[in-house]
Amino acid sequence: MGGRTPIEPQRVDAPLTSSATFLVLSVKLEDDAAINTVRSTLASVEGLSKNVSIRDLSASFACTVGIGSDAWDRVTRQPRPAELHPFKEFHGKKHTAISTPGDLLFHIRAQRRDLCFEFERQLLDSLGDAVSVVDETVGFRYFDVRDLLGFVDGTANPVGPAVTDSIVVTEQDDPASAGGSYVVVQKYVHDLTAWRNLSTEQQEKVIGRTKLENVELDDAPGGQQQSHKSLATIEDDQGEEHDILRDNMPFGSPGSKEFGTYFIGYSRKLWVTEKMLCRMFTLDRDDVLCTFSDSIG
Ligand code: HEM
Numbered sequence: 001m002g003g004r005t006p007i008e009p010q011r012v013d014a015p016l017t018s019s020a021t022f023l024v025l026s027v028k029l030e031d032d033a034a035i036n037t038v039r040s041t042l043a044s045v046e047g048l049s050k051n052v053s054i055r056d057l058s059a060s061f062a063c064t065v066g067i068g069s070d071a072w073d074r075v076t077r078q079p080r081p082a083e084l085h086p087f088k089e090f091h092g093k094k095h096t097a098i099s100t101p102g103d104l105l106f107h108i109r110a111q112r113r114d115l116c117f118e119f120e121r122q123l124l125d126s127l128g129d130a131v132s133v134v135d136e137t138v139g140f141r142y143f144d145v146r147d148l149l150g151f152v153d154g155t156a157n158p159v160g161p162a163v164t165d166s167i168v169v170t171e172q173d174d175p176a177s178a179g180g181s182y183v184v185v186q187k188y189v190h191d192l193t194a195w196r197n198l199s200t201e202q203q204e205k206v207i208g209r210t211k212l213e214n215v216e217l218d219d220a221p222g223g224q225q226q227s228h229k230s231l232a233t234i235e236d237d238q239g240e241e242h243d244i245l246r247d248n249m250p251f252g253s254p255g256s257k258e259f260g261t262y263f264i265g266y267s268r269k270l271w272v273t274e275k276m277l278c279r280m281f282t283l284d285r286d287d288v289l290c291t292f293s294d295s296i297g
Contacts, residue, residue: 139249
């Protein structure tokens with residue numbers, strides 16, 4: 001908490017909120033005037049956040065900004081973070097983690113939808129035609145922090161001092177980027193009819209936790225089947241586990257038959273999130289394909 005008024009710029013570890021907007025924008029990178037507009041707007045994000053959050057300090061308003069690899073040099077004129085690069089696609093037999101355009105990400109969070117709405121409105125007013133909107137997704141909190149698949153999502157997130165350890169780049173990692181964090185987002189749309197055709201037991205095996213009580217399950221012996229939670233558990237060569245911080249949100253609307261999960265993961269080391277993705281999409285249990293580690297990070 002930041003003293004008298006709990007407003008802090010760029011709180012990657014902001015508390016879970018009931019509402020969030022994920023806004024992805026493309027910047028007119030060849031246009032100097034557009035770059036100047038983007039630079040001055042980014043410099044004013046702290047001020048914009050204050051404009052909105054002061055109206056209800058109990059609503060835990062927070063906004064974090066991500067700057068994409070292609071836009072980094074033009075927009076920041078700062079040294080590049082060591083691991084920053086365009087999103088790597090992962091091609092599995094069945095599914096592909098696709099790379100889509102986007103130069104700026106705004107992760108806007110609050111307990112009140114109107115605060116997210118108002119911040120986004122003021123932000124886009126300021127950016128004007130320097131940017132175009134690639135994707136705008138409004139997420140909501142669903143029952144006991146469940147995703148639309150019906151499972152409690154976020155349980156294994158780091159807590160306490162482990163949060164900073166997992167998400168903040170240190171001087172030792174990369175002096176020029178110390179204090180920053182890597183963020184990856186993905187938008188998943190669920191085939192809920194197919195999911196509901198699975199028994200609860202089958203669904204629990206996919207996720208790796210029981211549905212009602214959220215108890216962690218062991219994987220089937222012999223590596224026959226690996227659950228989501230196991231594929232997403234990353235250990236390095238020394239056996240040390242590396243966490244990321246997730247603040248996934250359900251999105252969609254029954255009227256348009258759209259049911260989704262917006263994945264957002266913050267990490268101190270980008271390779272950790274990439275390795276999770278690689279293992280999930282390729283089902284590479286033995287890290288034959290997914291060989292990311294600190295040494296090559
Ligand atoms: C449709 C998208 C996704 C859904 C619905 C989903 C849902 C879940 C659920 C229900 C859990 C178990 C409870 C918990 O610990 O949070 C979980 C765990 C986890 N997920 Fe996901 N997830 C999704 C995508 C991803 C992606 C893309 C990543 C990483 C790139 C990821 C990383 C993790 C991690 C690290 C855990 C904790 C594993 C552990 O137990 O240590 N998830 N997820």
